[in-house]
Structures are given as C-alpha cells and as structure tokens.
Amino acid sequence: MREIVLDTETTGFHALGGDRLVEIGGVEMINHVPTGASYHVYINPERLVPMEAQRVHGLTDEFLADKPVFAEVVDGFLEFIGDAQLVIHNADFDMSFLNAELGRLGLKPIPMVRATDTLAIARRRFPGAQASLDALCRRFGIDNSGRTLHGALLDAQLLAEVWLEMCGGREPGLAISTSVEITETTITIERVARPPRPHAPTEAELAAHLAFIQGLADPMWLKEG
Template identity: 45%
Template sequence: MKEIILDTETTGLSVREGHRIVEIGCIEIDDLIPTQNKFHCYLNPERKVSEKALEVHGYTDEFLSTKKKFSEVVDEFLNFIENKRLVIHNAEFDLSHLNNELTLLGKKKLNNENVIDTLALARDKFPGSPTSLDALCKRYRIDNSERTQHTALIDCDLLAKVYINLLDQKEPTLNFKNEENIKAKLNSNVTNQYYKKVIKPTEEELKLHEEYLKSSLKKNFF
C-alpha cells in the first residue's frame, strides 16, 4: 500500500493567530519501502515568521518572500497525496495548518480518517516515555545528526524509519504473490542501507534443514 510521510514547517504554532505554512515535505513509501517520489516546496506565507519558529527551522522572511504561494502549488500537492494514507508525527498540528490553507482557497479539507499519527502510536507503545521525533530516533538508534534544525524532508526521512520501527517492521512486509516487485524495489534502492534485503535459503540449506528436523523429531524431549 502506498503511504505518504508528511511534514510541514510554519510561521508559528496556532492557525487562530494567523500562522501559515512555510514548507511542505512528502516522501512516498510503498509496502514500507521508500520510492523515488517526493514532493517538496518552500512557501511565501505572506506574513512574518515568529521568532520561536525562526529558531526551529531558520527560514527568514527575506528567504521566503521569493517563494511560491500555497495557491500556486496546491493542485500539485493534492494530486501527489491523492488516494494515499498520510503518516504524520503529531498529525493534529500539520492537518490544522494544511486545512487552514485549503479553507482559505475554498478547497475541501483533508480527511483525518486516512491519517496515521506516529505520535499516538509511540504514546501507546511507550506510555510515559518521551515520544518526540528525536527521542524515537535515539530509542531506535537512527542517526539524526543532520537534524540541526527542523526541515521537512529531513524530518520525513527520519519519520519513515521511525514509523517502520513502530510497526515492528524493520524488513519490508512480504507478499509472496508480488515477490518480484519487492526485489525490484530493493534493487532500485541499494543506496539505502536501512532497509534490509530478503535472503532466500539455497536448496542445499533447505535439504539440511529438513534432515535436521527429521532427526530432531525422532527424539523424545519429555
């Protein structure tokens, strides 16, 4: 199943205070394996970035003033995520900002029924423990040294790895009817060492295993 790992950066925390999106990052995964499809853009929020937000992502008013407005990328964005499940860390925050932008343009809001919130997953799995993206990277020994500031695509890449760990799926889920497609995806992504290849036993190994089972089952362990 195709899913979209999504992250946004904004001018501030609350849409009620008029804060807007300044960056959107999306990475597509298919059966938990990243594809080559990505969506990324910086946006002109048409307002000033708050001091706290500037400390988080570092995008200045001057830098953002030359970027496209959300209205100029909205159709491309919606086409990219269409009919795909969204995976977001603290989904309430990102959805509130995205739906605010869509409402301003008279567009239909995103449905949160097709959204997985990894923050909720982490809180259920590790009650009482820190569940920030950095904390989860540390728990799963995921290298987040490049995350000196919050940027959407870097956060998406880290979240994809965290998401797989939260599902206890460090290896791609197997659908033996579609094994050749899985092999092709793995081969096309050989630079990504995080996702393991599936290694099948040889005929000799299978034969030895069968002989071992036959000899073991003859023994009475009780």
C-alpha cells in the same frame, strides 16, 4: 499500500489564528518502505515569520519572500499525496494547517481518518518514554545528527525510517514458519515363546530361609494353623 510520510513547518502554532505554512515535505512509501519519491516546497506565508518560529526552522522573511504562495503549489501537493494514507508525527497540528490553507482556497479538507499519528502510536507503545522524533530516532538507532534545525523534508525522511521500524523493520511481514512432516511408521515386533523357567527354591535357599525365621521373635510362620 501507498503512504505519504508528511511534515510541515509554520509561522507559529495557531492555524486558525493567522499562522501559515512555510514548508511542506513528503516521502512516498509502498508497504512501509520508502520508494525514493519525495515532495518538497517552501511557501511564502504572506506574512512575517516571528523570531520564535525562525529559531525552530531557520526560515527567514528574506528567504521566503520569493517563494510561491500556497495557491500556486496546492495542485502539485494534492497530486503527490493522491489518496494515500498520511503518516504524520503529531497529526492534529499538521492537518490543521493543511486544512486551513485548503479552506482559504475553498477546497475540501483532508479527512482526519487519512492521517496516521505516529506520536499517538509511540505514546501508546512506549508509555512514560519520550516520544519526540529525536527520541524515536535514538530508540531505533537512526542517525539524526544532521537535524540541527527542523526541516520538513528532513523530518519526513527521518520519520519514514522511524515508521519503518515501528512497523517491524526492513521485513515487516516476515514470518519464519517451520513445517514438520510426520510419517506414520508401523513397527512389527515378533515375539518368540520361551519355555517356563523353574521357580522352586533349592535346598540351600530353604535352609537359609528357615534359619532367618528362627532368628525372629515369635515368628508367625512357625505357628500351627
């Protein structure tokens, strides 16, 4: 099973309100395990990047000025993701930007059914707990000390580790089974007949019993029938 763990950085929050992509990062996973293959590109958004967004990801207008526009990278991006399932933290956000960019070029949108939202899964699995990427890294003991700013490729790499843990760790399909073989055994017991033992009381036992009865008040055994 091929999956692409994906993250994007943008100029803001509104894909249909003029905000654009500035970075895409992706990590390939097979059966929930990273293969080492990745995709990363910075994108010239063809507009200025607000300071609020720069404080989140650190990508300035000057840095992005000589980067390719989305139309120049779209073919490579679509080739990388292929028909794989996309694993995204807060999928609605990233998918809205990707599909807005595809729509501007007259290309088909990526269906939402192809997106696995780890944010929604984390909220269901850990109700009431923080579900941010940083919080999930802390929960699973994943080192995110290098994440001083948001970065699409770094965040995708961290999310790949988180997703691996959410799927069961390094051995997601491991099931320890123990089989016990039961062998039918027939046990034959040989019975040896013994002669009957005498059960009649001795004279001493009869005398002791009579003395005990005579010590009782009005014993029924001494009454005549």
